Amino acid sequence: AAVALVTPGWWKPPPAGNYNPWAPMNIFISGIVYERLAYWIRKPGFYKPILAEKWEITPTKVTVYLRKNAYWHDGTHFTSKDVWTTFMIGKAFGWTVWLYLDRVEIPDDYTVVFYIRKPGVLVPRYILTTFIHSPYHRYGKWAEKVAKAKTSEELNKIREEVIAYRPDTLVGTGPFKMKSITEAEIVFEKFEKHWAAEKIVIPEIKFPLIYAREVAWAEAYAGRIDYAFWIPTALHETVRKEKPWIRIVYTSDLAGPALFFNLKHKWLKDLRVRKAIAYLVDREAACKAAAVILPHGPAVIPTGILNEVVDEWITPEFKAKLDPYNYDPKKAEALLKEVGFTKKEGKWYTPDGELFRLTLIAPGGWDDWMAVAEYIASSLRDFGIEVDYKTPEVSLYWAKLVPGGEFDMCIGWWGRWYFFPLESFRGILVVAKPGAHPWAAYPWVGMPEVIELPEIGRVNVTELLITLETTFEKEKQIELVQKLAYIVNQYLPAVPIGEKLSPWTCQELRFRFPPDDDYTWWLCPGDHLGALAIMILEGKVVPIPKE
Structure with missing residues (x-):
């Protein structure tokens, strides 16, 4: 009998979990169950068609032509109505793409036209990389309501109705459909009506439901897990020698931890104090602390631009104007004294004569980030700054x-998670505007909208971000990126510490996986199951014949 591929799952079966992709605690299995219109392949940079066969992009619209041989797992034909339904409900949920879209129209069963009211560099990517997970025959009634809604109150009511819906099973268009679910595991079988069914040589995928990394490692060590399991960093080299069939492929996570300052704080709103702290954070040492859990590469220079592409955006001449913030306690001391701080018996006191004390928080349970935060707290304490460190x-x-x-x-x-630095800048330069609501997971630091700095003068941060977002010529993009990098570096609302280097694991006891340099590994950051689906669809994961 053919062998099932095993990879850890982390979802909760019903009733704790559910099959509604819009609801909290849903069982969302990307690539395997839910498919995108297309995948954006970060390296070397191209789209791979999935539910879309082709598309046309103009400044005013994106026209997507769908494949005609796709089906939902319940046997219903996949059509443009399903794409329309997903995007219309997305409107009620405040999807970013709707900042740019005017409307979505479906002239026939296999064509979707997205009309753009505001151009943006990433708009085609927002559209094409969307998961189409809401079939019209299940969610259409709410999409129709969204199309008629006139007020935010109506949209809120629709959103609540959608969230409350509890489908009886998991239905996607992906290469595998759910076969069984228990408290211990979810099993998926090959979907025979999938548009690429003839290429799928894996009969089943099993997801043992594992909620602790140590358990996943124990199962993998025993040879019972094939893909995407955690290995303690300290054991990487040992495992390579003892179990050569286990492979570890490293890619940048295209993201990582940064130290954010609250600019409304009485002393942190002074740039000199922020710079002093930046000089006390040895980014290499911080990354070494994190590497006990997961490897990290220090940010080459704090700009908000990922290491892999910093030279693509920053010219050598402009780089000379930036501060690398190399570890330098003497510079930190001079800056604090310039502000009026004093040091007595190894402790720093504010110009008001009070002990200089700061609170630092990191997300509880994120061991690598906690290690970075613990290093920062320790470094500041060694220097004489009191730090209350908490992990909510x-x-x-x-x-x-x-x-x-x-x-x-x-x-x-x-x-x-983008080489194009717009999203990174947006996440660091979150402007505080009257009446504005903070974005979830974006640090609200009180960044002013208008600032003045040497080299670039007086600038409006929001206008710069919008201009970058709507500029398509590379030379003009470089000019804007350099200004925004200068703001991050010289105004310093945050200090990027390092990029997480994610280890993607497989063991070749029962299956062959693609070579380390295959582009599919670059799909793993943020979507390792989507990467697995592409590997399977391209015939790059195949059973090893028994001798």
């Missing part, structure tokens, strides 16, 4: 504390 529960952290600015310093994301 992770959902509270991202939903309330970080977007609410309830911290003096916090660890937050930078890089944000």
